[in-house]
Amino acid sequence: MLTLIPFVMIRGAHLPTLVVVGLTSFGSTTTATNLASTLLMERSFDVLAFHARGTGGRAAEQFVRNGQIHAMLDLTTTEVADEVVGGDFSAGPERLEAAGNAGIPQVILPGAIDMVNFGPPDTIPKRFAGRHFLRHTPTVTLMRTTEAENRLIADFVARKLTRATGPTGVVLPTRGFSAYDILGGPFFDEAADRAFIETLRSSLPPHVRVLELDAHINDPMVAKHSVELLSELIERQDNR
Known part of the structure; x- marks a missing residue:
């Protein structure tokens, strides 16, 4: 069920019954x-979905x-790829800060960081020609991100998660x-993806849980393990 609830400040406190x-x-x-939404609702969580276009x-x-x-x-x-590289769907430099500042449980994945979003071809900045x-x-x-850009995107993510005050995990x-970034797909680039994974893993502090999966x-x-990890972090927060 997609539900809004009244304003509740939860930093430093147990999570509410309805999460x-x-x-x-x-x-x-x-x-x-x-699938993640279905699995979360099966665990009696409510889900608010957001279309990540800025x-x-x-x-x-x-x-x-x-x-x-x-x-x-x-x-x-x-949206982080757009912020770092210069695309149209950036959510701003504060993206990935709120959950860490609030101290709530969070699990992060690199969903669609293989792409930067633009409008019609004639609107793309000339610096990206070729x-x-x-x-x-x-x-x-x-636009497919490169190895160098993926390292910068990983640095951005690592900086935000390093400062997180609540239980934090990453699924890779x-x-x-x-x-599009799948074997045989138009954006498949194993080296570029590996650049992100290796940079992020080497930049995160020990308290951030990292789960690397041999899967797309x-x-x-991936959805199953992500929901399980988030559930563990929620339980940890509730038992504080």
Whole structure:
């Protein structure tokens, strides 16, 4: 059930009986987010889903700050790629800060960080000429991120999670980060994905749980393990 609840400040306190989980989604991570939503609701969590196209990420952060979200399954962090590289769907430099500042449980995945989002081809900045593009729709053009960009994206994520005050975990699917980033797909780039994974793993402090899975982000096992990890972190927070 998708539910809004009254304003509740939970930092430093037990979680409420009704736990609302924020879940970020995108077209190319829909399979994962749909299953994750189902699994969360089977565990009696309420789910608020946010479309990660800039406004969605900003809304999720604001809901956390307002106390309307008690845990985050941030499965789709593509907005960070847009912020770091210069795309149209950035949620701003504060993305990934609210949950850590509030001290709520969170699990982060690299959903769709293999792409930067632009409008029609004639709107793409000239500095990106010659890059690997994909026409997603008549109004949306996707650009594949490089190894160097993925390292910068990982640095951004690591800085935010290092400062988190609540239970934090990361799930890293090694076989691709979106429906396009899959073996045989137009954005599959194992070296670029590995650059993100290795940079993030080496940059995170010991208190951040890291789970690396030999699977694609849309494989059922990724949603399953992500929900299990978040549930463990929620239980840890509630037992403090």
